Amino acid sequence: MKLQIDEPRPFKLVSPASVDDAVKLWHDNPGKAMYLAGGGDVVDVVKRHLAEPTLLLDLKRIPALRGVSAKVDDPQPSVTLGALTTLRELSEDTNVRRYLPALAAAASRVATPQIRNVGTLGGNLLQENRCPYYRGPWHCYRHGGMHCYARHGFHREHAIFGGDRCYVVSPSDLAPVIVAGNAIVHVVGPKGPRTMDAEQLFVPASSNLTRMHTLEDGEVLTAIEFRVRQPQQPRRAIEAGLGVRGSVAPLPLEERFPSVFVKYAMRNSFDFALASVCIFLDRDGRRVHRCRIALGAVAATPHRARDAEQVVAGNLLTDDVIHEAGRAAVHGAEPLELNGYKVGLVQKLVTQALQELNT
Amino acid sequence: MLAEGGGIVGLGRYVYDLGTNAWGSCFAEVEVDMRTGQVEVLRLVVAHEIGRVLYPAGAEAQIHGGAMQGLGFAMTEDLILDRESRIPVNASYYEYRPPTALDYPEMVPILIESPAKSGPFGAKGLGESPIMGPAPAIGNAILNATGVLMPELPYSWDRVHHALKAAGKLATGELRT
Numbered sequence: 448m449k450l451q452i453d454e455p456r457p458f459k460l461v462s463p464a465s466v467d468d469a470v471k472l473w474h475d476n477p478g479k480a481m482y483l484a485g486g487g488d489v490v491d492v493v494k495r496h497l498a499e500p501t502l503l504l505d506l507k508r509i510p511a512l513r514g515v516s517a518k519v520d521d522p523q524p525s526v527t528l529g530a531l532t533t534l535r536e537l538s539e540d541t542n543v544r545r546y547l548p549a550l551a552a553a554a555s556r557v558a559t560p561q562i563r564n565v566g567t568l569g570g571n572l573l574q575e576n577r578c579p580y581y582r583g584p585w586h587c588y589r590h591g592g593m594h595c596y597a598r599h600g601f602h603r604e605h606a607i608f609g610g611d612r613c614y615v616v617s618p619s620d621l622a623p624v625i626v627a628g629n630a631i632v633h634v635v636g637p638k639g640p641r642t643m644d645a646e647q648l649f650v651p652a653s654s655n656l657t658r659m660h661t662l663e664d665g666e667v668l669t670a671i672e673f674r675v676r677q678p679q680q681p682r683r684a685i686e687a688g689l690g691v692r693g694s695v696a697p698l699p700l701e702e703r704f705p706s707v708f709v710k711y712a713m714r715n716s717f718d719f720a721l722a723s724v725c726i727f728l729d730r731d732g733r734r735v736h737r738c739r740i741a742l743g744a745v746a747a748t749p750h751r752a753r754d755a756e757q758v759v760a761g762n763l764l765t766d767d768v769i770h771e772a773g774r775a776a777v778h779g780a781e782p783l784e785l786n787g788y789k790v791g792l793v794q795k796l797v798t799q800a801l802q803e804l805n806t
Numbered sequence: 807m808l809a810e811g812g813g814i815v816g817l818g819r820y821v822y823d824l825g826t827n828a829w830g831s832c833f834a835e836v837e838v839d840m841r842t843g844q845v846e847v848l849r850l851v852v853a854h855e856i857g858r859v860l861y862p863a864g865a866e867a868q869i870h871g872g873a874m875q876g877l878g879f880a881m882t883e884d885l886i887l888d889r890e891s892r893i894p895v896n897a898s899y900y901e902y903r904p905p906t907a908l909d910y911p912e913m914v915p916i917l918i919e920s921p922a923k924s925g926p927f928g929a930k931g932l933g934e935s936p937i938m939g940p941a942p943a944i945g946n947a948i949l950n951a952t953g954v955l956m957p958e959l960p961y962s963w964d965r966v967h968h969a970l971k972a973a974g975k976l977a978t979g980e981l982r983t
Contacts, residue, residue, distance in 0.1 A: 579901065583893065716906040787964075791843075
């Protein structure tokens with residue numbers, strides 16, 4: 448069969464009506480089927496023959512996978528996002544904007560308005576890496592080869608953390624948000640439903656070079672759930688019981704758990720991040736109790752800046768703490784020849800994001 | 807020889823009139839992040855002397871479009887070849903990175919009229935000339951801001967970072983405002 452450049456191999460498109468139907472169809476065609484969400488990445492992957500499915504299962508016709516549901520008055524408040532919710536819906540949803548401003552900001556910074564209209568939350572999280580050698584005609588480690596062509600070639604946008612034979616970065620803007628937000632990933636597969644922490648969804652280069660995520664064959668990412676993992680009552684109750692301040696009204700959720708996302712790219716639109724950062728705090732006024740910082744596009748997974756988190760946690764967000772956190776965020780960075788600018792960039796991003804949280 | 811053989815000979819003369827040339831200049835204002843090498847172009851002032859201006863809105867639009875092409879030429883657009891195989895590693899519109907509408911700096915087009923004798927109604931051409939200005943203007947603005955002359959186009963993050971580092975001007979501590 449003679450194919451034109453950029454012409455995919457022939458495939459059949461099927462639109463199952465439910466997740467179970469989709470999983471069953473996948474199970475009946477092992478190794479031949481691929482799930483299709485917005486198509487922004489899958490279509491490109493199929494056109495470049497990085498994958499050659501004969502069956503594409505379109506998940507967009509499954510209404511249960513779409514939409515945002517917020518349970519903010521529960522004892523454990525949560526916001527659940529269907530995996531097929533488009534990036535535009537995420538960036539415009541009132542609950543997302545109010546309780547997860549970082550997610551709304553990240554969704555609004557992806558690519559272009561046209562792509563955000565079709566691109567989905569799940570698709571953005573599970574997209575393949577953008578390494579030009581991986582996507583081009585090179586037989587690199589990720590294709591089963593024995594060489595990384597980027598290491599001594601063109602690696603301006605490659606990893607500064609955790610590079611191990613392969614130096615690709617996680618290209619997703621939403622990935623650092625779900626990791627910093629300690630979200631729960633809901634998955635349905637041939638063996639039934641399961642959940643995992645957001646951090647477990649991604650694969651570091653050191654553990655497996657052939658995949659970017661840990662979904663098993665035939666599994667569908669159905670939803671991402673942001674939940675207040677620890678009830679905020681006990682500490683308040685102790686304070687109230689000791690009569691420190693009498694009965695203190697708990698802070699509104701959005702003030703207690705603020706979040707911020709900052710991204711830098713070569714262009715202000717239609718571009719993947721050179722580096723991005725997402726920070727979630729748990730705080731009273733200026734005192735930070737807990738802090739999670741995740742960096743995007745600097746490693747094969749969203750990279751937790753744990754040293755910086757430790758600088759911030761338990762402290763007031765003073766200028767000294769903010770700059771100390773910026774310095775700590777680049778501990779362990781190992782830049783290559785062309786991507787040294789990312790070290791300064793990460794420092795700048797973390798500082799800037801913490802300053803934004805302070806205002 | 808041709809005339810002797812009965813051929814037709816014509817004699818013509820052309821003296822190039824320098825006044826037909828359209829002249830232009832470009833001024834750039836940039837902000838350089840001394841930690842990362844990021845160069846942000848804040849303002850481009852583009853002045854062109856184009857004889858009699860027949861259609862001011864069209865002429866200004868020509869400057870806008872040309873200067874944006876020049877901005878891409880200066881900042882991001884580059885055909886990058888793999889060092890070993892010489893295969894392009896950015897052979898797509900996304901990776902070539904022409905500037906987008908959101909990368910527009912403040913643009914100040916200035917039209918200077920000085921009717922030329924040789925053109926129709928005193929007009930001169932204004933085609934690609936606004937493309938030429940931004941790259942050298944931005945390069946000189948970077949030199950003016952940092953003291954480092956960029957040897958090569960485009961002035962991408964990694965190149966500016968590398969040049970600052972080589973000149974020992976890279977800021978490594980925090981920059982407080």
